[in-house]
Amino acid sequence: xxxxxxxxxxxxxxxxxxxxxxxxxxxxxxxxxxxxxxxxxxxxxxxxxxxxxxxxxxxxxxxxxxxxxxxxxxxxxxxxxxxxxxxxxxxxxxxxxxxxxxxxxxxxxxxxxxxxxxxxxxxxxxxxxxxxxxxxxxxxxxxxxxxxxxxxxxxxxxxxxxxxxxxxxxxxxxxxxxxxxxxxxxxxxxxxxxxxxxxxxxxxxxxxxxxxxxxxxxxxxxxxxxxxxxxxxxxxxxxxxxxxxxxxxxxxxxxxxxxxxxxxxxxxxxxxxxxxxxxxxxxxxxxxxxxxxxxxxxxxxxxxxxxxxxxxxxxxxxxxxxxxxxxxxxxxxxxxxxxxxxxxxxxxxxxxxxxxxxxxxxxxxxxxxxxxxxxxxxxxxxxxxxxxxxxxxxxxxxxxxxxxxxxxxxxxxxxxxxxxxxxxxxxxxxxxxxxxxxxxxxxxxxxxxxxxxxxxxxxxxxxxxxxxxxxxxxxxxxxxxxxxxxxxxxxxxxxxxxxxxxxxxxxxxxxxxxxxxxxxxxxxxxxxxxxxxxxxxxxxxxxxxxxxxxxxxxxxxxxxxxx
Amino acid sequence: xxxxxxxxxxxxxxxxxxxxxxxxxxxxxxxxxxxxxxxxxxxxxxxxxxxxxxxxxxxxxxxxxxxxxxxxxxxxxxxxxxxxxxxxxxxxxxxxxxxxxxxxxxxxxxxxxxxxxxxxxxxxxxxxxxxxxxxxxxxxxxxxxxxxxxxxxxxxxxxxxxxxxxxxxxxxxxxxxxxxxxxxxxxxxxxxxxxxxxxxxxxxx
Ligand SMILES: Cc1cc2nc3c(=O)[nH]c(=O)nc-3n(C[C@H](O)[C@H](O)[C@H](O)COP(=O)(O)OP(=O)(O)OC[C@H]3O[C@@H](n4cnc5c(N)ncnc54)[C@H](O)[C@@H]3O)c2cc1C
Ligand SMILES: Cc1ncc(C[n+]2csc(CCOP(=O)(O)OP(=O)(O)O)c2C)c(N)n1
Ligand SMILES: [Mg+2]
Numbered sequence: 095x096x097x098x099x100x101x102x103x104x105x106x107x108x109x110x111x112x113x114x115x116x117x118x119x120x121x122x123x124x125x126x127x128x129x130x131x132x133x134x135x136x137x138x139x140x141x142x143x144x145x146x147x148x149x150x151x152x153x154x155x156x157x158x159x160x161x162x163x164x165x166x167x168x169x170x171x172x173x174x175x176x177x178x179x180x181x182x183x184x185x186x187x188x189x190x191x192x193x194x195x196x197x198x199x200x201x202x203x204x205x206x207x208x209x210x211x212x213x214x215x216x217x218x219x220x221x222x223x224x225x226x227x228x229x230x231x232x233x234x235x236x237x238x239x240x241x242x243x244x245x246x247x248x249x250x251x252x253x254x255x256x257x258x259x260x261x262x263x264x265x266x267x268x269x270x271x272x273x274x275x276x277x278x279x280x281x282x283x284x285x286x287x288x289x290x291x292x293x294x295x296x297x298x299x300x301x302x303x304x305x306x307x308x309x310x311x312x313x314x315x316x317x318x319x320x321x322x323x324x325x326x327x328x329x330x331x332x333x334x335x336x337x338x339x340x341x342x343x344x345x346x347x348x349x350x351x352x353x354x355x356x357x358x359x360x361x362x363x364x365x366x367x368x369x370x371x372x373x374x375x376x377x378x379x380x381x382x383x384x385x386x387x388x389x390x391x392x393x394x395x396x397x398x399x400x401x402x403x404x405x406x407x408x409x410x411x412x413x414x415x416x417x418x419x420x421x422x423x424x425x426x427x428x429x430x431x432x433x434x435x436x437x438x439x440x441x442x443x444x445x446x447x448x449x450x451x452x453x454x455x456x457x458x459x460x461x462x463x464x465x466x467x468x469x470x471x472x473x474x475x476x477x478x479x480x481x482x483x484x485x486x487x488x489x490x491x492x493x494x495x496x497x498x499x500x501x502x503x504x505x506x507x508x509x510x511x512x513x514x515x516x517x518x519x520x521x522x523x524x525x526x527x528x529x530x531x532x533x534x535x536x537x538x539x540x541x542x543x544x545x546x547x548x549x550x551x552x553x554x555x556x557x558x559x560x561x562x563x564x565x566x567x568x569x570x571x572x573x574x575x576x577x578x579x580x581x582x583x584x585x586x587x588x589x590x591x592x593x594x595x596x597x598x599x600x601x602x603x604x605x606x607x608x609x610x611x612x613x614x615x616x617x618x619x620x621x622x623x624x625x626x627x628x629x630x631x632x633x634x635x636x637x638x639x640x641x642x643x644x645x646x647x648x649x650x651x652x653x654x655x656x657x
Numbered sequence: 658x659x660x661x662x663x664x665x666x667x668x669x670x671x672x673x674x675x676x677x678x679x680x681x682x683x684x685x686x687x688x689x690x691x692x693x694x695x696x697x698x699x700x701x702x703x704x705x706x707x708x709x710x711x712x713x714x715x716x717x718x719x720x721x722x723x724x725x726x727x728x729x730x731x732x733x734x735x736x737x738x739x740x741x742x743x744x745x746x747x748x749x750x751x752x753x754x755x756x757x758x759x760x761x762x763x764x765x766x767x768x769x770x771x772x773x774x775x776x777x778x779x780x781x782x783x784x785x786x787x788x789x790x791x792x793x794x795x796x797x798x799x800x801x802x803x804x805x806x807x808x809x810x811x812x813x814x815x816x817x818x819x820x821x822x823x824x825x826x827x828x829x830x831x832x833x834x835x836x837x838x839x840x841x842x843x844x845x846x847x848x849x850x851x852x853x854x855x856x857x858x859x860x861x862x
Pocket of ligand 1: 185246247305306308311312331332333334349351352371373374375376378379395396397398414417480481502503507
């Protein structure tokens with residue numbers, strides 16, 4: 095054991111937990127920590143331009159790599175600026191470790207300068223959080239927090255440390271093991287339940303698998319493919335489950351939900367058995383709960399017991415990780431063919447293709463995404479903001495692998511696109527990462543362009559510039575009688591903004607320029623921004639209107655197709 | 658609850674569940690539990706917390722309105738809190754459930770005796786007596802306490818304080834946790850989150 099300052103213990107602990115990157119921003123109370131950073135050259139600190147960016151970067155880093163992402167902020171405003179990012183990670187079960195400084199212990203609770211009760215503020219958006227009052231508690235606290243963050247159902251944790259605790263010294267006593275009586279995730283899956291599930295699957299005539307984000311966290315794509323193939327079960331995913339199952343597979347039928355594929359929604363709604371794996375039956379995925387596929391039986395495989403039975407009654411609950419449960423289920427199910435059922439879905443798909451892009455002289459956003467798909471041969475990692483462009487990116491790019499689409503689903507956080515993509519690019523320095531940005535969302539966090547430059551990241555940034563908060567405009571058009579309020583935006587010249595940061599930029603105004611611009615961006619070694627002046631009034635289809643059931647999915651109206 | 662005096666008793670109990678949670682005795686645990694109930698919309702009828710037979714662990718007895726949420730969800734959500742170690746729904750068990758109440762009742766020389774008789778019937782103790790009031794202390798299940806309150810009402814209840822329910826399963830069955838922590842870890846867990854005693858240097862940053 096060695097004597098260390100609190101600051102050293104934090105960095106030593108993080109290093110032992112395998113942390114290589116911290117996205118952070120300094121301030122008074124974390125100065126002792128920054129002062130110590132040079133002693134830990136194995137930890138790379140990336141200076142963000144706003145703490146929200148730090149949290150999203152840690153999040154993007156975690157989603158792209160499966161590893162824990164770390165962000166750091168000072169007390170008060172630094173800590174509260176992290177909140178949106180922490181909540182984003184919370185809703186989508188992303189292992190983000192947030193570290194904050196707080197005022198010295200004498201001032202805690204006295205409304206000290208820049209004091210914020212960040213543990214209180216984040217109780218409901220972290221798996222757990224800690225206020226550390228003694229340096230000797232730091233090693234165990236870092237170890238426990240990291241353990242909680244990335245095991246079981248992953249999720250954010252926060253560790254708050256008063257300034258003088260960073261400064262005080264104590265013995266560094268690193269616990270080899272974590273011992274938490276109140277935290278024992280179940281990975282195995284109950285043998286009896288697995289057998290019952292297999293029986294239900296064997297009896298089903300129209301089974302369907304709905305695969306979610308949990309399959310990705312569990313790294314269980316191969317295991318999922320094996321089950322689907324053995325029992326010939328069609329697979330659809332949730333939006334966050336995109337990539338959990340290869341979309342080119344013959345059993346893949348896209349994703350379901352509010353903007354999912356028509357045939358995926360119909361398949362889910364007409365199945366006699368739904369096998370939900372690592373997904374939480376979210377309202378955007380399932381439509382109006384009460385009218386979802388009456389009579390369907392549900393098998394739910396999830397690592398979090400509280401997700402089972404939360405929104406739908408479950409015939410067979412299986413608490414465990416997808417990675418462990420799926421192979422055992424595959425062992426128990428009989429080989430089967432569901433020819434008629436697959437033909438039924440194929441027929442619906444033929445009649446309602448959903449992903450057909452109409453011929454048009456306009457620069458349709460769907461066309462831009464599809465061209466990007468073709469040019470990158472489906473290999474790029476795509477990070478999106480929130481809104482129409484997000485949905486098009488989910489629909490018109492076809493994903494092969496887990497972690498290939500990174501997007502804020504549960505919280506739907508605009509502004510995620512650029513910092514999320516930066517985090518992904520830091521995690522995957524050699525990968526081709528594209529940030530697909532809304533012109534609205536981009537402006538929420540565009541200051542992080544400076545990080546792209548500082549860190550010399552080869553990030554490709556595509557702005558889907560429709561001059562609107564497009565998704566909101568779509569809702570006003572459809573549900574508020576075209577009463578367009580507060581959705582049109584005067585945009586700055588994004589190319590000039592890129593230029594001001596020293597980032598190359600291209601503006602694309604016609605359809606013919608789309609492919610060449612993408613090629614130019616790919617050929618360029620460094621970062622590049624493309625401002626796609628897409629058609630302004632295109633809407634996202636299909637759509638399950640707010641409050642409707644999946645069976646009420648509507649497709650693009652004829653007059654829109656004629657545009 | 659309805660603050661008017663006759664608001665205490667028409668309590669609906671049909672779907673009340675008694676849930677016992679064994680939790681780490683750490684600062685903030687009560688807030689985590691309370692905030693969970695608030696956020697998920699689970700209605701708490703009463704919540705009582707105190708030490709248990711296990712050092713470092715507290716026992717919470719929560720009476721939750723099962724109409725506001727399936728009790729199974731309440732239990733599962735409680736388990737998600739890291740500081741919650743064991744949750745037991747005692748609703749299907751044979752239990753002893755008790756609550757304590759203190760009732761300050763208006764009285765005078767003329768009717769004091771009547772009140773004392775009533776107290777006697779309910780086996781309530783007189784814990785304070787003054788010229789114009791009397792404090793009765795009663796222990797029992799909610800029905801008994803409600804009954805006494807009802808009897809006191811005509812005299813005028815000046816103040817009422819109830820503890821909320823605590824409960825225990827009859828017989829040998831317990832909700833104890835048999836899991837000591839390694840000493841090194843227990844030592845840290847005991848102080849985690851607690852304020853440091855004594856003088857600390859002042860520093861403004
Ligand atoms: C504009 C907009 C439109 C949207 N439209 C749609 C839509 O049309 N369709 C759609 O589906 N979504 C849509 N969403 C996203 C939606 O809000 C939810 O985020 C999404 O449906 C959640 O997907 P999920 O349940 O797979 O993932 P999560 O919410 O991340 O849940 C993951 C689940 O996996 C479990 N899990 C974690 N690890 C494991 C493991 N190792 N083993 C087993 N289980 C595990 C977790 O406990 C959790 O239950 C939209 C979002 C926005 C912003
Ligand atoms: C931080 C935040 N504020 C508001 C919203 C509500 N909202 C959802 S989509 C959207 C419009 C997004 O506009 P833009 O980024 O331009 O994307 P587009 O829909 O035009 O593709 C808004 C305002 C949100 N999701 N996040
Ligand atoms: Mg827009």
